Amino acid sequence: MSLFDMRLSDIHNRLHHKDLSVSELVDASLKQIGETDGKIGAFLTMDEAGAKKQAGELDAWTGERGLLFGLPAGIKDNIVTEGLRTTCASQFLANYNPIYDAGVVTKLKSAQSVTVGKLNMDEFAMGGSNENSSFHPVRNPWDTSRVPGGSSGGSAASVAAGQVYFSLGSDTGGSIRQPAAYCGVVGLKPTYGLVSRYGLVAFASSLDQIGPITKNVEDAAYVLQAIAGHDxxxxxxxxxxIPDYASSLTGDVKGLRIAVPKEYFGEGVDTQVKERVLEALKVYESMGAVWEEVSLPHTEYAVAAYYLLASSEASSNLARFDGVRYGVRSENPANLLDLYRRSRSDGFGAEVKRRIMLGTYALSSGYYDAYYKKAQQVRTLVKRDFDQVFERFDIILAPTAPTTAFKLGEQADDPLTMYMNDICTIPASLAGIPAISIPCGLAEGLPVGLQIMGKPFDEATVLRAAHAYEGNTEHHKLRPAL
Incomplete structure (x- = not known):
């Protein structure tokens, strides 16, 4: 058994009893990265020297040790890290070394985990396949001819490949959950506002949220415990x-009321994906939970509303990247306007430009009411759908993604089809509610994700339901044969 196949609590006990050292853990991480990342491409920047130095310091530590003590972790490259290059997978920030840590990074340092490097992603978190990185795409450890999902594809692939014990990703419209589903790992998007966004390079500020990617639900609860809280x-x-999330992992879901929205099982959802999710419902039934089909009628408008809102916020947030204050600056511009134009033309990739243009158009005079304001009204309707369902039910259960991971390049020239891959994850993001993706089996040898959504700030129930299912199945133990 690999060290990284063990539960977090088991590794903690080994460290506590000196049966294992932090240096051994970090060396195992670096060795696995060295052996596998040439095939996967999960990392953009490594901090091998820093990780080894910190491991030595932790091995000499005689004080109290938390559960994340000494665990090697990877950080998505849009979460700033002091002195460690943070690029957002964009040429615009290819030389950016932050002078401060993000709120979550400060919390992980307090928990004494070890950051081994920064993880690849879609440029500025815009994409669903990790093919939009301006450096190189990430490949799925289950089948390196396929995508790992996006935008947190590097975060999910690194955990699936056993390169790090856990990682942090960011989720705007499904960017933690969808890659977790494609890579067969656990990905949690917390309630909006539960985890600090300080130091997260903004894509869409009203949607972005940082969350953990782990190999099992118990570990996700521990990592969430470490990073949640007011900032x-x-x-x-x-x-x-902030409750004690681990204490909610009782394994008991008797009487749990599960809503199953019919809109998540319609056209475009793969037959085998539906079958795996329905099989999961039978597992819940066997444990004493009850379920009922419901309707979330405004789901069909969620994707259109999301891309208008997210692109509008992106056009505003990315206006700061102008070649003047930081980032890459084009050489020998004719004047200031030419500097802006050339720096942004050279620095941003095609998908980022596409969304900036769409957002700028939606916010422009004469179109604001017709597009941006209307999308905000639709967002309210989507949230109202969830509120009404949660009056009668404890959780909502659905597929995480309509299909399994697709081939690299298969949808690269069809942005609309690519956007539809987020049809199952976007509604929860618009509503700001917590949602987790956990493995629920395979379809033709590729992982399928089960999505569990909960009431705002009720991560405890979401984790309890996910943990109970995990305890009655073996899907989370499956590993890719790299």
């Missing part, structure tokens, strides 16, 4: 009590 530096951070 006064983030104006959208919620000042709520």
């Amino acid at each position: 006064e530096r983030d104006s959208t951070s919620a000042n709520v009590d």
